[in-house]
Amino acid sequence: MKVILDSVGPCPTAIDAHVVDETLARRRFVSLLRSHGHDAKAIRGELMSIGWHEKAAENAIAEIFDSKSISPQLHGRRVGPDLTRLPSRLDLGDRGASVQVRVHHPDLCLVGDFLSADECERLIADATPLLRRSLIIRADGVVDENGEEAYSRTSDQANFLPGASELVDAIQQRVSRFTGWPATHMENTQVVRYRPGADFGPHHDFFDPEAHRGLIDREGQRIATLILYLNTPPDGGVTTFTDIELEIYPQRGSAVYFAYPQQSPASLTMHSGAPLGSGEKWIATYFLRDRAISQH
Numbered sequence: 670m671k672v673i674l675d676s677v678g679p680c681p682t683a684i685d686a687h688v689v690d691e692t693l694a695r696r697r698f699v700s701l702l703r704s705h706g707h708d709a710k711a712i713r714g715e716l717m718s719i720g721w722h723e724k725a726a727e728n729a730i731a732e733i734f735d736s737k738s739i740s741p742q743l744h745g746r747r748v749g750p751d752l753t754r755l756p757s758r759l760d761l762g763d764r765g766a767s768v769q770v771r772v773h774h775p776d777l778c779l780v781g782d783f784l785s786a787d788e789c790e791r792l793i794a795d796a797t798p799l800l801r802r803s804l805i806i807r808a809d810g811v812v813d814e815n816g817e818e819a820y821s822r823t824s825d826q827a828n829f830l831p832g833a834s835e836l837v838d839a840i841q842q843r844v845s846r847f848t849g850w851p852a853t854h855m856e857n858t859q860v861v862r863y864r865p866g867a868d869f870g871p872h873h874d875f876f877d878p879e880a881h882r883g884l885i886d887r888e889g890q891r892i893a894t895l896i897l898y899l900n901t902p903p904d905g906g907v908t909t910f911t912d913i914e915l916e917i918y919p920q921r922g923s924a925v926y927f928a929y930p931q932q933s934p935a936s937l938t939m940h941s942g943a944p945l946g947s948g949e950k951w952i953a954t955y956f957l958r959d960r961a962i963s964q965h
């Protein structure tokens with residue numbers, strides 16, 4: 670679909686342009702079966718008998734039977750690019766990039782050449798003097814919205830506000846161009862460094878819909894992530910998607926994108942940054958929210 674590459678920028682209609690019906694059609698089909706009195710088990714069997722992948726069936730069922738986990742802000746809209754129609758070469762405005770891998774459940778893709786080597790090096794150099802220990806927001810009912818240090822995330826990071834540099838803005842625009850999501854609906858650029866032994870244990874990127882209700886009501890829910898790899902670590906640091914047994918080996922300049930419009934384990938987006946063996950691992954992360962973020 671051309672829309673993704675044509676509709677860019679901080680204009681809210683960019684989101685409306687992504688009303689694509691694949692997800693809706695899936696939901697409607699499961700709703701229909703449910704309205705005819707089928708329970709989740711029967712629907713799962715029905716879907717698998719007509720060739721659905723087991724995880725796709727579970728996903729669609731969870732979306733209907735656990736509908737409170739779907740971000741209400743999205744109103745059934747697709748998040749980010751229509752991955753079903755990605756051309757192999759992408760026009761990201763100021764740069765071309767190449768699609769290398771596409772996964773259907775969850776919606777995930779790997780893009781090469783998202784950044785040049787020079788851009789990666791400059792971002793690392795700019796971030797280095799600003800690094801602070803990374804924090805996590807716990808999803809276990811102990812609510813600390815400001816985040817806290819944890820053994821499960823042992824990296825350092827620097828956050829860049831929009832306007833921090835031409836480079837930061839150019840990259841954010843590129844992310845916006847790729848995702849079709851306005852920069853106003855993205856968190857600040859986060860540049861993260863792992864040293865040997867550092868890792869980020871298995872987690873979901875979305876905020877816990879119950880434990881962090883206040884945060885979500887004020888600032889919106891996370892719905893998709895784009896990770897940019899700024900270097901090629903010599904050993905380890907693989908990003909692992911545990912539900913689907915996918916391992917992404919970081920390569921300088923490449924990006925992995927994944928969406929989770931449904932904030933539950935059924936999104937199949939549990940992932941981790943494996944411990945680094947030697948050298949350093951550098952990434953930049955972009956978290957998309959379901960609405961504009963007022964506070965930066």
Ligand SMILES: O=C(O)CCC(=O)C(=O)O
Pocket residue numbers: 869874896906907908909940941942943952954
């Ligand atoms: O370091 C990685 O490979 C994963 C990072 C990550 O999951 C995150 O920043 O949320």
Ligand SMILES: [Fe+2]
Pocket residue numbers: 872873874940
């Ligand atoms: Fe993550």
